[in-house]
Amino acid sequence: MSAPEDTMPAADPPRDDPTLAAEWALGLLEGEELLAARGKYATDPDFAWRKEWWDNWFAPWTDQMAGGAEPGDHVWQGIAARIGAPAAGEAPGAPAAEVVELKARLRRWQWAAGLTSVAAAAALALFLFSPLGSPVAPPTQVAAAEPMVATVPIGETGLRLDVTYIPASDRMLIAAIGLTPDGVHDHELWLVPDDGSAAKSLGVVAPGTVRSMAVPAEIVAELHAGSRLVLTREPLGGKPADADAGPVVAEGAFTTV
Protein backbone atom coordinates (compact mmCIF):
# COMPACT_ATOMS: atom_id res chain seq x y z
CA MET A 1 0.00 0.00 0.00
CA SER A 2 1.83 3.08 -1.12
CA ALA A 3 -0.93 5.66 -1.10
CA PRO A 4 -3.37 6.55 1.62
CA GLU A 5 -6.79 5.27 0.77
CA ASP A 6 -8.36 8.66 0.35
CA THR A 7 -6.00 9.75 -2.40
CA MET A 8 -6.78 6.75 -4.59
CA PRO A 9 -8.85 7.68 -7.60
CA ALA A 10 -11.83 5.84 -6.19
CA ALA A 11 -14.94 5.25 -8.26
CA ASP A 12 -16.00 8.74 -9.30
CA PRO A 13 -19.52 9.70 -8.52
CA PRO A 14 -21.17 10.35 -11.88
CA ARG A 15 -21.25 14.04 -12.68
CA ASP A 16 -24.90 14.88 -13.07
CA ASP A 17 -26.09 18.23 -14.36
CA PRO A 18 -26.73 19.76 -10.93
CA THR A 19 -23.13 18.99 -10.01
CA LEU A 20 -21.82 20.48 -13.24
CA ALA A 21 -23.88 23.60 -12.49
CA ALA A 22 -22.31 23.78 -9.02
CA GLU A 23 -18.80 23.37 -10.42
CA TRP A 24 -19.45 26.19 -12.81
CA ALA A 25 -21.00 28.40 -10.12
CA LEU A 26 -17.89 27.89 -7.98
CA GLY A 27 -15.66 28.76 -10.94
CA LEU A 28 -13.88 25.39 -11.04
CA LEU A 29 -14.30 24.86 -14.77
CA GLU A 30 -12.04 25.97 -17.59
CA GLY A 31 -11.48 25.24 -21.26
CA GLU A 32 -13.82 22.83 -22.97
CA GLU A 33 -15.76 22.01 -19.80
CA LEU A 34 -16.47 25.69 -19.27
CA LEU A 35 -17.68 26.11 -22.85
CA ALA A 36 -19.90 23.05 -22.48
CA ALA A 37 -21.48 24.45 -19.31
CA ARG A 38 -22.13 27.78 -21.01
CA GLY A 39 -23.67 26.07 -24.00
CA LYS A 40 -25.94 24.04 -21.73
CA TYR A 41 -26.95 27.19 -19.87
CA ALA A 42 -28.07 28.81 -23.11
CA THR A 43 -30.10 25.84 -24.28
CA ASP A 44 -31.28 23.96 -21.19
CA PRO A 45 -33.68 25.85 -18.87
CA ASP A 46 -33.35 23.24 -16.09
CA PHE A 47 -29.62 23.63 -16.12
CA ALA A 48 -29.90 27.43 -16.16
CA TRP A 49 -32.31 27.26 -13.21
CA ARG A 50 -29.91 25.05 -11.28
CA LYS A 51 -26.91 27.30 -11.98
CA GLU A 52 -28.81 30.24 -10.53
CA TRP A 53 -29.95 28.10 -7.61
CA TRP A 54 -26.31 27.45 -6.70
CA ASP A 55 -25.32 31.08 -7.32
CA ASN A 56 -28.00 32.13 -4.90
CA TRP A 57 -26.92 29.69 -2.20
CA PHE A 58 -23.26 30.63 -2.54
CA ALA A 59 -24.01 34.38 -2.57
CA PRO A 60 -23.85 34.82 1.25
CA TRP A 61 -20.16 33.93 1.10
CA THR A 62 -19.51 37.14 -0.81
CA ASP A 63 -20.24 39.00 2.47
CA GLN A 64 -16.94 37.65 3.74
CA MET A 65 -15.03 38.90 0.70
CA ALA A 66 -15.40 42.59 1.46
CA GLY A 67 -11.90 43.94 1.85
CA GLY A 68 -13.02 47.42 2.90
CA ALA A 69 -11.31 48.95 -0.12
CA GLU A 70 -12.67 51.86 -2.11
CA PRO A 71 -12.37 51.88 -5.91
CA GLY A 72 -10.75 54.99 -7.43
CA ASP A 73 -12.88 57.94 -8.59
CA HIS A 74 -11.94 57.22 -12.20
CA VAL A 75 -14.03 54.03 -12.04
CA TRP A 76 -17.33 55.91 -11.88
CA GLN A 77 -16.07 58.47 -14.41
CA GLY A 78 -15.29 55.63 -16.79
CA ILE A 79 -18.72 54.09 -16.27
CA ALA A 80 -20.44 57.43 -16.81
CA ALA A 81 -18.46 57.99 -20.00
CA ARG A 82 -19.34 54.54 -21.31
CA ILE A 83 -23.04 54.90 -20.70
CA GLY A 84 -23.14 58.48 -21.94
CA ALA A 85 -23.93 60.09 -18.60
CA PRO A 86 -22.20 63.31 -17.55
CA ALA A 87 -19.24 62.65 -15.28
CA ALA A 88 -17.79 65.18 -12.88
CA GLY A 89 -14.35 66.40 -13.85
CA GLU A 90 -14.52 65.10 -17.39
CA ALA A 91 -12.59 67.76 -19.26
CA PRO A 92 -11.67 66.89 -22.82
CA GLY A 93 -8.27 67.98 -24.06
CA ALA A 94 -7.94 69.63 -27.44
CA PRO A 95 -7.04 67.04 -30.07
CA ALA A 96 -8.23 67.46 -33.63
CA ALA A 97 -12.00 67.90 -33.78
CA GLU A 98 -12.37 64.90 -36.05
CA VAL A 99 -10.68 62.65 -33.53
CA VAL A 100 -12.96 63.91 -30.80
CA GLU A 101 -15.92 63.17 -33.04
CA LEU A 102 -14.58 59.71 -33.82
CA LYS A 103 -14.03 59.00 -30.17
CA ALA A 104 -17.54 60.14 -29.37
CA ARG A 105 -18.94 57.89 -32.08
CA LEU A 106 -16.83 54.99 -30.92
CA ARG A 107 -18.17 55.48 -27.43
CA ARG A 108 -21.72 55.40 -28.74
CA TRP A 109 -21.06 52.20 -30.67
CA GLN A 110 -19.29 50.74 -27.71
CA TRP A 111 -22.26 51.53 -25.55
CA ALA A 112 -24.81 50.27 -28.06
CA ALA A 113 -22.89 47.10 -28.82
CA GLY A 114 -21.40 46.44 -25.42
CA LEU A 115 -17.95 46.46 -27.03
CA THR A 116 -15.04 45.92 -24.71
CA SER A 117 -12.77 48.91 -24.32
CA VAL A 118 -9.95 47.01 -26.01
CA ALA A 119 -12.12 46.38 -29.05
CA ALA A 120 -13.21 50.00 -29.16
CA ALA A 121 -9.64 51.22 -28.92
CA ALA A 122 -8.66 48.90 -31.76
CA ALA A 123 -11.58 50.15 -33.84
CA LEU A 124 -10.49 53.72 -33.23
CA ALA A 125 -6.92 52.91 -34.26
CA LEU A 126 -8.21 51.24 -37.41
CA PHE A 127 -10.24 54.32 -38.19
CA LEU A 128 -7.33 56.63 -37.72
CA PHE A 129 -5.10 54.59 -39.99
CA SER A 130 -7.69 53.95 -42.70
CA PRO A 131 -7.66 56.39 -45.62
CA LEU A 132 -11.16 57.73 -45.05
CA GLY A 133 -11.00 57.68 -41.29
CA SER A 134 -7.79 59.65 -41.13
CA PRO A 135 -8.08 62.81 -39.03
CA VAL A 136 -7.06 64.86 -42.06
CA ALA A 137 -9.94 63.53 -44.15
CA PRO A 138 -13.03 65.73 -44.41
CA PRO A 139 -15.52 64.78 -41.70
CA THR A 140 -18.25 64.23 -44.29
CA GLN A 141 -16.32 61.29 -45.67
CA VAL A 142 -15.94 59.83 -42.23
CA ALA A 143 -19.65 60.16 -41.68
CA ALA A 144 -20.31 58.38 -44.98
CA ALA A 145 -18.63 55.22 -43.73
CA GLU A 146 -21.19 53.64 -41.45
CA PRO A 147 -19.62 50.87 -39.45
CA MET A 148 -21.52 47.82 -38.35
CA VAL A 149 -21.13 45.84 -35.18
CA ALA A 150 -22.21 42.38 -34.15
CA THR A 151 -21.94 40.80 -30.74
CA VAL A 152 -21.90 37.04 -30.55
CA PRO A 153 -22.69 36.21 -26.92
CA ILE A 154 -21.49 32.88 -25.59
CA GLY A 155 -24.47 31.67 -23.58
CA GLU A 156 -25.38 34.06 -20.80
CA THR A 157 -21.86 34.28 -19.51
CA GLY A 158 -21.04 37.83 -20.48
CA LEU A 159 -18.27 36.43 -22.66
CA ARG A 160 -18.70 37.13 -26.33
CA LEU A 161 -17.10 37.95 -29.62
CA ASP A 162 -17.28 41.55 -30.72
CA VAL A 163 -17.18 41.90 -34.48
CA THR A 164 -16.85 45.36 -36.01
CA TYR A 165 -16.91 46.00 -39.76
CA ILE A 166 -15.44 49.27 -40.96
CA PRO A 167 -16.49 49.94 -44.56
CA ALA A 168 -14.02 52.80 -44.93
CA SER A 169 -11.18 50.32 -44.85
CA ASP A 170 -12.98 47.08 -45.80
CA ARG A 171 -11.62 45.60 -42.64
CA MET A 172 -13.19 43.63 -39.88
CA LEU A 173 -12.16 43.52 -36.24
CA ILE A 174 -12.80 40.34 -34.34
CA ALA A 175 -12.34 40.70 -30.60
CA ALA A 176 -12.32 37.55 -28.53
CA ILE A 177 -11.15 39.08 -25.29
CA GLY A 178 -12.72 36.82 -22.70
CA LEU A 179 -12.18 33.55 -24.54
CA THR A 180 -9.42 31.14 -23.64
CA PRO A 181 -7.98 28.35 -25.79
CA ASP A 182 -8.57 24.83 -24.48
CA GLY A 183 -5.79 23.29 -26.56
CA VAL A 184 -8.17 20.83 -28.22
CA HIS A 185 -10.58 22.93 -30.23
CA ASP A 186 -10.63 26.08 -32.27
CA HIS A 187 -13.67 28.21 -32.96
CA GLU A 188 -14.49 29.35 -36.46
CA LEU A 189 -16.63 32.33 -37.36
CA TRP A 190 -19.01 32.18 -40.34
CA LEU A 191 -21.15 34.64 -42.23
CA VAL A 192 -24.51 33.14 -43.16
CA PRO A 193 -25.67 34.43 -46.57
CA ASP A 194 -29.33 35.44 -46.88
CA ASP A 195 -29.95 33.22 -49.88
CA GLY A 196 -29.39 30.02 -47.93
CA SER A 197 -26.12 29.25 -49.71
CA ALA A 198 -23.17 27.80 -47.81
CA ALA A 199 -21.81 29.86 -44.93
CA LYS A 200 -18.65 31.82 -45.69
CA SER A 201 -15.77 31.38 -43.28
CA LEU A 202 -14.33 34.45 -41.61
CA GLY A 203 -11.60 32.32 -40.16
CA VAL A 204 -10.61 30.79 -36.87
CA VAL A 205 -11.05 33.03 -33.87
CA ALA A 206 -7.91 33.83 -31.91
CA PRO A 207 -8.88 33.65 -28.21
CA GLY A 208 -7.90 36.56 -26.00
CA THR A 209 -7.01 38.90 -28.86
CA VAL A 210 -8.42 41.57 -31.13
CA ARG A 211 -7.66 40.60 -34.70
CA SER A 212 -8.04 42.89 -37.69
CA MET A 213 -8.63 41.24 -41.05
CA ALA A 214 -9.15 42.42 -44.61
CA VAL A 215 -12.59 41.36 -45.81
CA PRO A 216 -12.73 39.65 -49.23
CA ALA A 217 -15.05 41.26 -51.78
CA GLU A 218 -17.37 38.22 -51.91
CA ILE A 219 -18.01 38.66 -48.19
CA VAL A 220 -18.41 42.43 -48.38
CA ALA A 221 -21.13 41.81 -50.95
CA GLU A 222 -23.11 39.79 -48.38
CA LEU A 223 -22.65 42.21 -45.50
CA HIS A 224 -25.52 44.38 -44.41
CA ALA A 225 -27.39 45.24 -41.24
CA GLY A 226 -29.02 42.01 -40.11
CA SER A 227 -26.38 39.70 -41.62
CA ARG A 228 -26.05 36.65 -39.39
CA LEU A 229 -22.86 35.29 -37.89
CA VAL A 230 -22.42 31.87 -36.31
CA LEU A 231 -19.53 30.47 -34.30
CA THR A 232 -18.78 26.75 -34.60
CA ARG A 233 -16.55 24.46 -32.58
CA GLU A 234 -13.92 22.79 -34.78
CA PRO A 235 -10.74 20.76 -34.47
CA LEU A 236 -7.56 22.80 -34.05
CA GLY A 237 -6.91 24.77 -37.21
CA GLY A 238 -10.56 25.10 -38.14
CA LYS A 239 -13.00 23.03 -40.16
CA PRO A 240 -11.18 20.36 -42.18
CA ALA A 241 -11.88 20.72 -45.94
CA ASP A 242 -13.44 17.27 -46.14
CA ALA A 243 -15.64 17.48 -43.04
CA ASP A 244 -18.89 19.14 -42.08
CA ALA A 245 -18.72 22.19 -39.85
CA GLY A 246 -18.87 21.47 -36.12
CA PRO A 247 -21.70 22.40 -33.74
CA VAL A 248 -22.85 26.01 -33.57
CA VAL A 249 -21.94 27.34 -30.12
CA ALA A 250 -23.03 30.97 -30.54
CA GLU A 251 -24.57 33.38 -33.00
CA GLY A 252 -25.23 37.04 -33.59
CA ALA A 253 -26.20 39.59 -36.24
CA PHE A 254 -24.78 42.86 -37.55
CA THR A 255 -26.42 46.16 -36.81
CA THR A 256 -25.53 49.58 -38.08
CA VAL A 257 -24.76 52.02 -35.32
Added chain:
Amino acid sequence: MAARPRPTSDEAREALRDAMARLAAGDHAALEEIYRMTRVKLFGITLRILGDRKEAEDALQDVYVNLWQRADRYDPARASPISWLATFARNRAIDRLRTGKVRGGAVGIEEAAPLPDEAPLADALLVDAEQREQIHKCIATLDERTRTHIRAAFFDGHTYAELAERADVPLGTMKSWIRRGLQRLRACLEASEKP
Protein backbone atom coordinates in the same frame (compact mmCIF):
# COMPACT_ATOMS: atom_id res chain seq x y z
CA MET B 1 -17.60 56.72 12.78
CA ALA B 2 -19.99 58.49 10.50
CA ALA B 3 -22.01 61.24 12.12
CA ARG B 4 -25.08 60.50 10.08
CA PRO B 5 -27.22 57.57 11.17
CA ARG B 6 -26.45 54.37 9.35
CA PRO B 7 -29.30 52.92 7.39
CA THR B 8 -30.50 49.59 8.65
CA SER B 9 -30.07 46.55 6.51
CA ASP B 10 -33.77 46.65 5.58
CA GLU B 11 -33.59 50.30 4.52
CA ALA B 12 -30.49 49.72 2.45
CA ARG B 13 -32.03 46.71 0.75
CA GLU B 14 -35.23 48.62 0.05
CA ALA B 15 -33.30 51.56 -1.43
CA LEU B 16 -31.33 49.19 -3.66
CA ARG B 17 -34.45 47.35 -4.77
CA ASP B 18 -36.05 50.65 -5.68
CA ALA B 19 -33.00 51.84 -7.63
CA MET B 20 -32.84 48.53 -9.52
CA ALA B 21 -36.47 48.93 -10.54
CA ARG B 22 -35.84 52.47 -11.77
CA LEU B 23 -32.76 51.31 -13.64
CA ALA B 24 -34.79 48.67 -15.43
CA ALA B 25 -37.11 51.49 -16.47
CA GLY B 26 -34.17 53.31 -18.06
CA ASP B 27 -33.32 55.87 -15.36
CA HIS B 28 -29.67 56.96 -15.69
CA ALA B 29 -29.52 58.41 -12.22
CA ALA B 30 -30.45 55.07 -10.70
CA LEU B 31 -27.17 53.56 -11.86
CA GLU B 32 -25.18 56.11 -9.91
CA GLU B 33 -27.22 55.39 -6.79
CA ILE B 34 -26.64 51.68 -7.21
CA TYR B 35 -22.95 52.36 -7.73
CA ARG B 36 -22.72 54.41 -4.55
CA MET B 37 -24.54 51.77 -2.53
CA THR B 38 -22.73 48.71 -3.80
CA ARG B 39 -19.28 49.70 -5.09
CA VAL B 40 -17.39 48.83 -1.90
CA LYS B 41 -18.93 45.40 -1.60
CA LEU B 42 -18.55 44.56 -5.28
CA PHE B 43 -15.01 45.94 -5.38
CA GLY B 44 -14.15 43.73 -2.42
CA ILE B 45 -15.28 40.77 -4.50
CA THR B 46 -13.45 41.63 -7.73
CA LEU B 47 -10.31 42.54 -5.77
CA ARG B 48 -10.37 39.27 -3.83
CA ILE B 49 -10.73 37.21 -7.01
CA LEU B 50 -8.36 39.15 -9.25
CA GLY B 51 -5.75 40.15 -6.70
CA ASP B 52 -4.85 43.28 -8.63
CA ARG B 53 -6.28 46.72 -8.04
CA LYS B 54 -6.25 47.84 -11.67
CA GLU B 55 -7.83 44.61 -12.94
CA ALA B 56 -10.40 44.71 -10.15
CA GLU B 57 -11.35 48.27 -11.06
CA ASP B 58 -11.69 47.34 -14.73
CA ALA B 59 -13.88 44.39 -13.80
CA LEU B 60 -15.97 46.63 -11.57
CA GLN B 61 -16.47 49.07 -14.42
CA ASP B 62 -17.60 46.23 -16.68
CA VAL B 63 -20.08 45.09 -14.06
CA TYR B 64 -21.90 48.43 -13.89
CA VAL B 65 -21.78 49.11 -17.62
CA ASN B 66 -23.22 45.63 -18.20
CA LEU B 67 -25.83 46.25 -15.56
CA TRP B 68 -26.88 49.40 -17.36
CA GLN B 69 -27.05 47.66 -20.72
CA ARG B 70 -28.94 44.65 -19.46
CA ALA B 71 -30.88 45.80 -16.42
CA ASP B 72 -33.76 43.59 -17.55
CA ARG B 73 -31.74 40.47 -16.78
CA TYR B 74 -32.30 40.82 -13.06
CA ASP B 75 -35.27 38.80 -11.88
CA PRO B 76 -36.50 39.99 -8.45
CA ALA B 77 -38.37 36.71 -8.00
CA ARG B 78 -35.16 34.72 -8.07
CA ALA B 79 -32.68 36.64 -5.91
CA SER B 80 -32.31 39.75 -3.79
CA PRO B 81 -30.63 42.61 -5.65
CA ILE B 82 -27.44 42.48 -3.57
CA SER B 83 -27.17 38.73 -3.87
CA TRP B 84 -27.57 38.96 -7.63
CA LEU B 85 -25.14 41.85 -8.01
CA ALA B 86 -22.54 40.14 -5.85
CA THR B 87 -22.83 36.98 -7.92
CA PHE B 88 -22.65 38.99 -11.12
CA ALA B 89 -19.50 40.78 -9.97
CA ARG B 90 -17.85 37.54 -8.91
CA ASN B 91 -18.72 35.84 -12.20
CA ARG B 92 -17.29 38.72 -14.20
CA ALA B 93 -14.10 38.63 -12.17
CA ILE B 94 -13.81 34.87 -12.72
CA ASP B 95 -14.34 35.34 -16.46
CA ARG B 96 -11.53 37.86 -16.44
CA LEU B 97 -9.32 35.55 -14.42
CA ARG B 98 -9.84 32.79 -16.97
CA THR B 99 -8.40 34.96 -19.73
CA GLY B 100 -5.10 34.03 -18.10
CA LYS B 101 -3.63 37.50 -17.98
CA VAL B 102 -4.23 38.02 -14.31
CA ARG B 103 -2.35 36.56 -11.40
CA GLY B 104 -5.31 36.04 -9.11
CA GLY B 105 -5.23 35.14 -5.45
CA ALA B 106 -5.52 36.96 -2.20
CA VAL B 107 -4.84 40.66 -1.82
CA GLY B 108 -2.47 42.26 0.65
CA ILE B 109 -3.89 44.72 3.10
CA GLU B 110 -1.80 47.51 1.53
CA GLU B 111 -4.12 47.39 -1.48
CA ALA B 112 -6.97 48.65 0.62
CA ALA B 113 -7.64 52.38 0.44
CA PRO B 114 -9.30 53.98 3.47
CA LEU B 115 -13.04 54.25 3.30
CA PRO B 116 -14.97 57.50 3.40
CA ASP B 117 -17.68 57.84 6.04
CA GLU B 118 -20.58 57.11 3.78
CA ALA B 119 -19.10 53.87 2.50
CA PRO B 120 -20.06 51.57 5.37
CA LEU B 121 -23.48 51.53 3.79
CA ALA B 122 -22.03 48.44 2.17
CA ASP B 123 -22.00 46.77 5.58
CA ALA B 124 -25.73 47.04 5.72
CA LEU B 125 -26.06 45.34 2.37
CA LEU B 126 -25.51 41.79 3.47
CA VAL B 127 -27.04 38.86 1.74
CA ASP B 128 -30.06 37.40 3.49
CA ALA B 129 -29.15 36.25 7.00
CA GLU B 130 -31.29 33.13 7.00
CA GLN B 131 -29.71 31.97 3.78
CA ARG B 132 -26.26 32.64 5.17
CA GLU B 133 -27.00 30.54 8.22
CA GLN B 134 -28.28 27.66 6.13
CA ILE B 135 -25.33 27.43 3.73
CA HIS B 136 -23.06 27.64 6.76
CA LYS B 137 -24.91 24.79 8.44
CA CYS B 138 -24.81 22.61 5.33
CA ILE B 139 -21.15 23.25 4.51
CA ALA B 140 -20.32 22.36 8.10
CA THR B 141 -21.62 18.83 7.51
CA LEU B 142 -18.83 18.17 4.98
CA ASP B 143 -15.43 16.92 6.07
CA GLU B 144 -12.91 19.66 6.66
CA ARG B 145 -10.76 18.88 3.64
CA THR B 146 -13.66 19.08 1.18
CA ARG B 147 -14.99 22.19 2.86
CA THR B 148 -11.60 23.90 2.57
CA HIS B 149 -11.27 23.16 -1.15
CA ILE B 150 -14.81 24.24 -1.97
CA ARG B 151 -14.26 27.51 -0.13
CA ALA B 152 -10.89 28.04 -1.83
CA ALA B 153 -12.62 27.67 -5.21
CA PHE B 154 -15.21 30.24 -4.26
CA PHE B 155 -13.02 32.79 -2.48
CA ASP B 156 -9.86 32.63 -4.56
CA GLY B 157 -11.27 31.56 -7.91
CA HIS B 158 -9.16 28.42 -8.18
CA THR B 159 -9.89 25.85 -10.90
CA TYR B 160 -9.84 22.09 -10.30
CA ALA B 161 -6.34 21.94 -11.77
CA GLU B 162 -5.06 24.65 -9.42
CA LEU B 163 -6.66 23.06 -6.37
CA ALA B 164 -5.16 19.68 -7.26
CA GLU B 165 -1.73 21.23 -7.69
CA ARG B 166 -1.92 23.10 -4.41
CA ALA B 167 -3.03 20.00 -2.54
CA ASP B 168 -0.52 17.88 -4.48
CA VAL B 169 -3.09 15.25 -5.45
CA PRO B 170 -4.13 13.94 -8.88
CA LEU B 171 -6.76 15.98 -10.69
CA GLY B 172 -9.22 13.06 -10.61
CA THR B 173 -8.89 12.83 -6.85
CA MET B 174 -9.66 16.50 -6.36
CA LYS B 175 -12.65 16.22 -8.69
CA SER B 176 -14.14 13.28 -6.83
CA TRP B 177 -13.65 14.94 -3.42
CA ILE B 178 -15.38 18.08 -4.56
CA ARG B 179 -18.13 16.37 -6.54
CA ARG B 180 -19.06 14.18 -3.60
CA GLY B 181 -19.05 17.27 -1.40
CA LEU B 182 -21.25 19.20 -3.81
CA GLN B 183 -23.74 16.35 -4.03
CA ARG B 184 -24.00 16.22 -0.24
CA LEU B 185 -24.25 19.99 -0.08
CA ARG B 186 -27.09 19.97 -2.58
CA ALA B 187 -29.01 17.32 -0.62
CA CYS B 188 -28.65 19.37 2.57
CA LEU B 189 -29.73 22.64 0.91
CA GLU B 190 -32.67 21.01 -0.81
CA ALA B 191 -33.81 19.47 2.46
CA SER B 192 -33.77 22.96 4.00
CA GLU B 193 -36.06 24.23 1.24
CA LYS B 194 -38.78 21.68 1.97
CA PRO B 195 -41.66 23.33 3.83
